[in-house]
Amino acid sequence: EAGVAQSPRYKIIEKRQSVAFWCNPISGHATLYWYQQILGQGPKLLIQFQNNGVVDDSQLPKDRFSAERLKGVDSTLKIQPAKLEDSAVYLCASSETSLQFFGPGTRLTVL
Amino acid sequence: QKEVEQNSGPLSVPEGAIASLNCTYSDRGSQSFFWYRQYSGKSPELIMFIYSNGDKEDGRFTAQLNKASQYVSLLIRDSQPSDSATYLCAAYNYGQNFVFGPGTRLSVLP
Numbered sequence: 001e002a003g004v005a006q007s008p009r010y011k012i013i014e015k016r017q018s019v020a021f022w023c024n025p026i027s028g029h030a031t032l033y034w035y036q037q038i039l040g041q042g043p044k045l046l047i048q049f050q051n052n053g054v055v056d057d058s059q060l061p062k063d064r065f066s067a068e069r070l071k072g073v074d075s076t077l078k079i080q081p082a083k084l085e086d087s088a089v090y091l092c093a094s095s096e097t098s099l100q101f102f103g104p105g106t107r108l109t110v111l
Numbered sequence: 112q113k114e115v116e117q118n119s120g121p122l123s124v125p126e127g128a129i130a131s132l133n134c135t136y137s138d139r140g141s142q143s144f145f146w147y148r149q150y151s152g153k154s155p156e157l158i159m160f161i162y163s164n165g166d167k168e169d170g171r172f173t174a175q176l177n178k179a180s181q182y183v184s185l186l187i188r189d190s191q192p193s194d195s196a197t198y199l200c201a202a203y204n205y206g207q208n209f210v211f212g213p214g215t216r217l218s219v220l221p
Contacts, residue, residue, distance in 0.1 A: 042211035
């Protein structure tokens, strides 16, 4: 069974530029999560989708971050404009029950 | 603010010893608890989960849960250098979401 796929794996941008990340969850997993993990910290939930509906986006900085999950499968997370403090690994995870599985992550560096 | 706390470490143990990792959580409504292993530069990998008070064993790993004390632990028996990683504890409240701790860095010395 294929795992969670993410792309790109690495991205370097300058502040005030925009960036987008893509995630394809494990087949059949209705729930999809985006996390931000800053070096030395645990993952912080940004947004949770159940199929194509948003369950929780309380920690998403909505002035600059947006996410969508069209058709309840793939998802994209966008940052516009990026700030230096957005440098982190962006992890996508999916789950069918309470067991969630992570993708490889996208390491974002904002210069 | 719901929190999960862990000692950041590093926790150093000799090869073959038992490593004991601890976690406390603030949300009494949390019902499920998870341990993830994260190697440097990699994403978290689920290694154990526990729902009920008591112990749950899987190979060299034992998870322990005490809901009254809001305490979760992970024991790793016969620790190997390959167990050196950061271990993340997460609490889950059904209908809400996962809350992760900051992780404990474990170093197993050959």
